[in-house]
Amino acid sequence: MRIFVTSGAIALIGLASTPALAVSPATQATATAKIFKPLTISSVQNLDFGVIVLSGSSFTNETVAIDQTGALTCGSNPGVVLTCSGAPQVAKYKLVGTNNATVTISSPGFNLTGPGTLAFTPNAPTTVNLGAAGSTTGVTFSIGGSIVLASTTPDGVYSGTFAVTADYQ
Amino acid sequence: MPAALLAALCSSAPAFAATQSVQVNASIVKPLVLTRLQDLDLGTVTLGPGVWSNATVAISQAGVLSCANANVVCTGATQAAQYNIQGTNKQTVNVTAPNVILVNQNDSTKTLTLVTDAPSSVILTSSGIPGVNFSIGGSVALSSTTPAGTYVGTFNVTVDY
Numbered sequence: 001m002r003i004f005v006t007s008g009a010i011a012l013i014g015l016a017s018t019p020a021l022a023v024s025p026a027t028q029a030t031a032t033a034k035i036f037k038p039l040t041i042s043s044v045q046n047l048d049f050g051v052i053v054l055s056g057s058s059f060t061n062e063t064v065a066i067d068q069t070g071a072l073t074c075g076s077n078p079g080v081v082l083t084c085s086g087a088p089q090v091a092k093y094k095l096v097g098t099n100n101a102t103v104t105i106s107s108p109g110f111n112l113t114g115p116g117t118l119a120f121t122p123n124a125p126t127t128v129n130l131g132a133a134g135s136t137t138g139v140t141f142s143i144g145g146s147i148v149l150a151s152t153t154p155d156g157v158y159s160g161t162f163a164v165t166a167d168y169q
Numbered sequence: 170m171p172a173a174l175l176a177a178l179c180s181s182a183p184a185f186a187a188t189q190s191v192q193v194n195a196s197i198v199k200p201l202v203l204t205r206l207q208d209l210d211l212g213t214v215t216l217g218p219g220v221w222s223n224a225t226v227a228i229s230q231a232g233v234l235s236c237a238n239a240n241v242v243c244t245g246a247t248q249a250a251q252y253n254i255q256g257t258n259k260q261t262v263n264v265t266a267p268n269v270i271l272v273n274q275n276d277s278t279k280t281l282t283l284v285t286d287a288p289s290s291v292i293l294t295s296s297g298i299p300g301v302n303f304s305i306g307g308s309v310a311l312s313s314t315t316p317a318g319t320y321v322g323t324f325n326v327t328v329d330y
Contacts, residue, residue: 021200021201022265022329023201023202023203023328024325024326025203025204025205025252025326026205027205028205028323028324028325028326029205029207029208029209029250029251029252029305029326030208031208031210031250031269031283031307031321031322031324032208032209032210032211032319032320032321033210033211033212033214033271033281033319034212034213034214034318034319035214035216035317035318035319036213036214036215036317037216038216038217039215098318099275099317101317135317168213
């Protein structure tokens with residue numbers, strides 16, 4: 001009587017019929033991809049400080065600034081040191097891209113040139129959200145800026161060109 | 170009735186003796202523990218202008234991004250997914266990582282399929298802690314008509330001996 005043969009066979013069957021247990025983690029990893037449409041930026045209107053008259057006899061460090069809403073600041077004592085007139089306006093750019101995407105705006109400072117050189121400091125938003133119509137009508141944003149004048153600033157027409165770039169965050 | 174059957178079996182047992190050896194194998198293993206370590210991120214993909222299709226953006230198991238197609242521009246931080254397995258030392262563990270459906274978070278009817286790139290098996294090098302880490306990459310195929318948005322999906326990774 002060789003019963004170990006029989007018991008061995010039973011043991012093998014028992015092992016073979018044990019189901020392989022697949023194990024899942026308590027939390028699975030996620031996978032994420034952000035897909036953006038091409039971003040385009042176009043110029044809508046130029047910035048204009050209007051006409052600035054150097055009224056005071058001797059001064060330095062008078063700032064003329066136009067903020068992003070178009071409000072002009074004409075030095076420390078408007079009408080006395082500096083007199084501003086004309087139709088000042090901010091620069092405007094239009095962005096078209098992906099709906100509701102946030103875009104980083106870069107607008108480095110540059111010089112206005114003319115009879116002399118004036119450093120122009122832009123006042124731009126750091127980020128702009130394209131909103132619900134970002135891929136169709138897009139969104140328009142404004143850039144203001146400032147210049148610093150002195151009584152010795154050569155008079156004449158000054159101009160320069162923005163170097164604005166926009167990128168998805 | 171069982172008694173009668175047993176008696177019949179006993180009476181029919183062979184009279185001659187024979188020896189036959191049968192090997193018995195039993196692998197005693199620890200339960201597997203699978204833990205998520207990090208998520209997969211393909212970063213930001215900007216679709217170029219024009220009409221085109223089948224631009225593949227992929228991240229390998231090693232975390233290397235492939236974004237060679239001229240119609241797409243890839244930016245931002247990217248990473249492969251990573252899991253940890255603990256179990257019995259020197260055991261081979263099978264990894265199952267089905268493709269992942271990524272759903273546009275702005276419009277749930279728009280999806281992308283992440284074709285996973287995972288090891289088919291991993292050999293454990295320790296018993297229990299620390300286990301072995303493995304990474305899962307994947308790829309998506311994009312076209313000029315792919316709707317913009319953030320696409321998110323969840324892996325369904327399982328392991329077994």
